[in-house]
Amino acid sequence: MAEDFSYEILEEIAVLSENAKGWRKELNLVSWNGRPAKFDLRDWAPNHEKMGKGTTLSNEEFAALKTALQKM
Amino acid sequence: MAEDFSYEILEEIAVLSENAKGWRKELNLVSWNGRPAKFDLRDWAPNHEKMGKGTTLSNEEFAALKTALQKM
Numbered sequence: 001m002a003e004d005f006s007y008e009i010l011e012e013i014a015v016l017s018e019n020a021k022g023w024r025k026e027l028n029l030v031s032w033n034g035r036p037a038k039f040d041l042r043d044w045a046p047n048h049e050k051m052g053k054g055t056t057l058s059n060e061e062f063a064a065l066k067t068a069l070q071k072m
Numbered sequence: 073m074a075e076d077f078s079y080e081i082l083e084e085i086a087v088l089s090e091n092a093k094g095w096r097k098e099l100n101l102v103s104w105n106g107r108p109a110k111f112d113l114r115d116w117a118p119n120h121e122k123m124g125k126g127t128t129l130s131n132e133e134f135a136a137l138k139t140a141l142q143k144m
Contacts, residue, residue, distance in 0.1 A: 014140035016133040025133055027140055041113060041127050041137075055113050055126045061088040061097055065113075068086035068099055069138045 009048060010037050022046040030056070081120060082109050094118040102128070 011029040018024045023043050030040040039062045042054025057065065083101040090096045095115050102112040111134045114126025129137060 013144070014136065016136040016140075017130070025127070025129070027137060041129075043127070053125065053127055055097070055115070057097070057113075058089065064086065064088040065099060066141045066144070068088075069141055072085070072138070 005033050007032050007051075013039075016041075023052065032056070077105050079104050079123075085111075088113075095124065104128070 008031045009028050010031055012026065013029065014027040016025040016027065023045055025041070025043050028040050028042070029037045031037045039057040039059075040054060041057070043052030044050070045052075080103045081100050082103055085099045085101065088097040088099065095117055097113070097115050100112050100114070101109045103109045111129040111131075112126060113129070115124030116122070117124075
């Protein structure tokens with residue numbers, strides 16, 4: 001896959017885990033291709049040098065997630 | 073990518089959003105390849121016929137996420 005995109009991590013909210021190779025699962029605020037920031041839950045290599053799989057959440061999706069977790 | 077894996081959605085916890093084509097961003101408990109269930113945040117086509125990008129969370133990662141959200 002061509003990596004023809006840009007991203008900027010605007011805020012590191014939480015590190016959820018770290019594995020033996022130093023990859024972390026993180027919750028961040030990330031701007032993709034200069035667009036407004038979204039919440040982003042993703043695996044990252046040390047120092048954010050590589051990104052793994054993950055998913056982004058809009059403000060509305062993030063609020064819905066928060067509500068769902070509060071009920072659990 | 074070969075889809076040489078199996079999955080079973082054990083519990084549908086929350087639907088975070090739905091787009092115009094009916095794809096939903098969902099939080100579910102999913103068992104991959106018969107392994108113990110993990111929390112799974114992912115886009116799904118209607119009736120779970122196709123899966124999109126997403127990320128899985130262990131119990132520990134899920135607890136860390138919950139703690140982080142409670143502080144926000």
